[in-house]
Amino acid sequence: MDLSRDRPAPSVLFIAPECAPLTKTGGLGDVCGALPAALRRLGVDVRVLMPGYPDVLAGTTGVELAKVSLLGVEGRLLGARMAGAAEGVPLLVLDCPSLYARSGGPYQSAAGEDWPDNPLRFALLSKVAAVLGSERTPLRWRPEVAHCHDWPAALAAAYLRRERSRHAACLLTIHNLSFQGNFDRGLMPALRLPDELFTMEGLEFHGRLSFLKAGIVYADAINTVSPSYAREIQTAEFGCGMEGLLRSRHEVLSGILNGIDTATWNPAADPHIAQRYDASSLTLKAGNKEALQRRMGLAVDPALPLLGMVGRLTQQKGIDLVLGAAQALASLGQLAILGSGQREYENALRLLALRYPGRIAVQVGFDEGLAHLIEAGADLFLMPSRFEPCGLNQMYSQRYGTPPIARATGGLADTIEDGSTGFLFAESREEALVEAVERAQAAYGNPAAWREMQRAAMARDFSWDAAARRYADLYLRLATLEPA
Secondary structure, X not given: OOHHHOOOOOEEEEEOOOEOOOEOOOHHHHHHHHHHHHHHHOOOEEEEEEEOOHHHHHOOOOEEEEEEEEOOEEEEEEEEEOOHHHOOOEEEEEEOHHHHOOOOOOOEOOOOOEOOOHHHHHHHHHHHHHHHOEOOOOOOOOOOEEEEEOHHHHHHHHHHHOOOOOEOEEEEEEOOOOOOOEEOXXXXXXXXXXXXXXXXXXXXXXXXXXXXXXXXXXXXXXXXXXXXXXXXXXXXXXOOOOHHHHHHOHHHEEEOOOOOOOXXXXXXXXXXXXXXXXXXXXXXXXXXXXXXXXXXXXXXXOOOOEEEEEEEEOOOOOHHHHHHOHHHHHHHOEEEEEEEEOHHHHHHHHHHHHHOOOOEEEEEOOOHHHHHHHHHHOOEEEEOOOOOOOOOHHHHHHHOOOOEEEEOOHHHHHHOOEOOXXXXXXXXXXXXXXXXXXXXXXXXXXXXXXXXXXXXXHOOOOOHHHHHHHHHHHHHHHHOOOOO
C-alpha cells in the first residue's frame, strides 16, 4: 500500500495506557507496541503517548518537550523513542511523579488493588492527548487523528469534542468491553467535565461516570480487535449493558483483527524451545513434546495427545469448563496448564494435578520460556473462552503447528478454520468442549491428515501487516472529516 499516491500519510497520536516492551498487562500492551511499528513501515506518522511509569522512564532516554499543567496537576512531556522490535517509534511520555511514580502495575498495586486515583491518572492522559490534538498544542507536531485505546484513553474523545478550535478526529479501539472505567459522578468537577455531559446521551452509565461510554459516544469512529467481536458487542450476551448504544453507532463501528509478533513467535528461530522446526521439518516438533512432558512432570509418551493451555485462570477463559471436564480430558490424553488468575481456580487446578499425576500438570504464575515451550510441545492448544475479543494464543499455536481447540466466539472464530487449521465448538458447555477434544483426537490419530492440518495452520499469515493497512485506510478516512 502506497499512501502517498492519494495524499500524504496522516499523522496519528496513539493514546496508550500500556505499551510493550516497556509495560504491559495483556494484549492491549502488545497491540500498542507492535501496531505503531507496522504503521510506520507503511509511512504513517504515528507517535505513542503514554504515562511515565517507572518502567517506562527506566527503559527510555527522553528530553523535555513541554511543561504540563492540567486538571490541577503539574508534570512534563518528554520525547523518547522505542527500542527493540518497535525501534524508531517516537514516544511522548507524560512524566507526572505524583500520579505514575509508584510500584505495581499500570492500574493496580502489587497487592492487586485498583489505584484509588485511577480516574485522575487516566483523565490527565486523555486531557493531554486532547491538547496535543488541538490548536493549543505546545508541540510543532500535531496529529490529524487521535487513536484512543480502551477506557483509560477513551475520555480523550469527550475532551476533544469540547475543544473550541479545530482538532484531530478521534478513533476509539475497544480491546475488551467488560473493562469500562466507571467511577463516581462526583469526580466530574475535578476532571473539568461540566454537569451538562452527565446525561444518558453523554457520560452517564447507571448513575456513574463512564470513561468508555465517553469514547463510544464522542469518537468519530469505533473499532474492536476482530470483526466477530464488533458484531457480538451489539448483542445482550456480549454488550455489557452498552449494546443499545453500540447498535446506535453501528455505522461507524468496525472490527480489525489483531496481528502477532511473527519474529518473536517463530518456531524456526525460537530460543525458548528445545528443538527448532518449520513446516518442512515437523518431525522435529516431537523433541519439544518430550521436553514439555519432562519439564511439567507428565508421563513421557509420544502417543498420548498433549493439550496445552496458557492464559488467565478466569471464568471468561472457560477454566470452569476445563475443571468440569477434567476426568474426560485426562482419559483422552494429557493436559499442561500455565497461568494465574482467580485464587479458587488456581487451587482447584493444583488439586486436579495431584488427582491425575502424569496426565495433568499445572504451573501457576507466568513463565515466558514455558509459554513458548507449551506452544511448541503441545499437540493441541485449548482456548474454551466464553468470549474473546481477539485472542493471540490461537494464532501463536497455529504458527507452531499446534491446532487450537476453541469456542467459536470473537477473534477465535475469525482466525481458526474449523476442521482445517483447528477445532471450534459453539456452546460454553463441558459436553461441547469434550466433543471438540474427541474430534481433535480422532484427527490426531490419522498421521497424514494431521500433518496436512499442521501445515495449513502454519501457512496462515497473522502478521501485523494486514491490520496496519486497514488502520491506515481508516486513518485516511478520518483525516478528511470535518470536526464535529
